[in-house]
Amino acid sequence: MLVCPTNLSFAVVIPMFNEEAGAERCVVEVCRELGRLPYRSRLIVVDDGSSDGTAAILHRIGLAQPLLQVVTHPVNRGYGAALRTGVEAAHDGRFDYVLFMDSDLTNSPADVPRFVAEMERGADVVKATRYSGGGGVRGVPFSRWIISAVGNRVARTLFGIPIHDCTNGFRAVKVSLLKRMELRERRFPVIMEELHWCRFLARTYAEVPVVLTARQADQRPTAFVYRPSVFWSYLRYPVLAFLRRPPAASVGPRPETTRASA
Numbered sequence: 462m463l464v465c466p467t468n469l470s471f472a473v474v475i476p477m478f479n480e481e482a483g484a485e486r487c488v489v490e491v492c493r494e495l496g497r498l499p500y501r502s503r504l505i506v507v508d509d510g511s512s513d514g515t516a517a518i519l520h521r522i523g524l525a526q527p528l529l530q531v532v533t534h535p536v537n538r539g540y541g542a543a544l545r546t547g548v549e550a551a552h553d554g555r556f557d558y559v560l561f562m563d564s565d566l567t568n569s570p571a572d573v574p575r576f577v578a579e580m581e582r583g584a585d586v587v588k589a590t591r592y593s594g595g596g597g598v599r600g601v602p603f604s605r606w607i608i609s610a611v612g613n614r615v616a617r618t619l620f621g622i623p624i625h626d627c628t629n630g631f632r633a634v635k636v637s638l639l640k641r642m643e644l645r646e647r648r649f650p651v652i653m654e655e656l657h658w659c660r661f662l663a664r665t666y667a668e669v670p671v672v673l674t675a676r677q678a679d680q681r682p683t684a685f686v687y688r689p690s691v692f693w694s695y696l697r698y699p700v701l702a703f704l705r706r707p708p709a710a711s712v713g714p715r716p717e718t719t720r721a722s723a
Contacts (some may be wrong), residue, residue: 469580470501471558471633473573474547476540477506479566481514483486487564494570497532498577505530505550506564510537514664540652541644548639555572560633565616569632575669576633585638586659588624589631591673598627600675612695620656623666627656628695631671638662643708653698654708661707680706694706 473491477484488504495502508516508531519531532550534543544561551559558580558721568589577589590596592613598606610626616627630652642658644651660668701708 467500467581468558469577470581471560471577472503472505472551472554472559473562474505474507474544474551474555474688475559475564476509476543477511477515477546477561478509478537478543479511479513479515481486481511481518483565484515484518487566488519488522488526488529490566490570491562491573495528498574499639500577501556502528503530503551503556504528504549504637505532505554507531507543507547508533509539509543510534512698512710518660539647540563540649541654542644544643544651545570548636550637552640556561556636558633559639561633569674570672572631572669572671576643579667579669584633584665585635585663586624586665587669588626588632588641589629589671589673590624590626590668591629592673593625594668594670596670596672598673601673603663605702612692616653616696616699619696619703620660620672621702622660622663624656624667625668625700628652629673648694653695654721657698657702658708660702 471472473495475487475491478489480487488506491504495504506519506529508519510533518534519529523529523531530550532546534546547561550558560573560576562570571590576587580674591598592610613625613627617624620627630649634655639655641662642655644654646654
């Protein structure tokens with residue numbers, strides 16, 4: 462239990478695109494969790510050009526929820542672009558960390574305090590993990606789980622960093638670190654591009670075991686599909702790291718340590 466307030470501050474960044482079925486529940490549950498914590502925090506939702514009722518829902522909630530900040534893209538620019546917009550908003554708000562989450566609540570807001578505990582200890586990167594320390598999945602098809610598990614084992618080996626779940630989008634990163642990255646990916650592989658940068662910039666890592674759940678039946682189906690081109694879009698970054706090719710010539714290697722949260 463976190464009982465000693467410090468100067469730590471963080472922003473939860475959640476991209477949304479056509480999530481009218483779950484937008485309100487997501488905002489309410491995340492803000493409820495933030496309100497329980499003794500830290501300066503904010504929920505930054507990036508509406509990535511939604512064409513349904515997402516924008517109206519966020520506007521209505523924002524009138525009564527001081528912890529919510531909504532940033533809007535006029536058109537859909539993709540997951541990676543939404544994350545970069547969220548990072549800029551967090552930087553403008555002078556927050557120490559960004560905690561990235563998905564809008565479908567397959568990441569539980571109840572896990573936020575465990576991430577905060579690792580932020581308190583100063584980790585540069587805090588990653589959720591399904592594959593160690595009691596983490597797991599629930600309601601996820603076995604075929605999807607096995608592909609992800611094997612892919613993450615390969616990625617971890619190639620990256621050479623102490624992270625078991627490289628593709629997990631539930632993670633916290635220091636804003637100062639993110640501002641040094643020149644991320645270019647527009648879609649989901651930005652998670653791996655980010656880790657490529659971390660391989661050369663981050664000093665300390667921590668992991669938080671979590672249970673990933675499936676999207677609810679009334680939510681928009683996931684846009685993720687398994688194709689050879691998709692596999693390569695993820696794998697190219699671990700391969701570059703394995704070949705010791707930094708994302709920028711001025712970046713030098715840094716030692717890594719890791720720690721798992723209780």
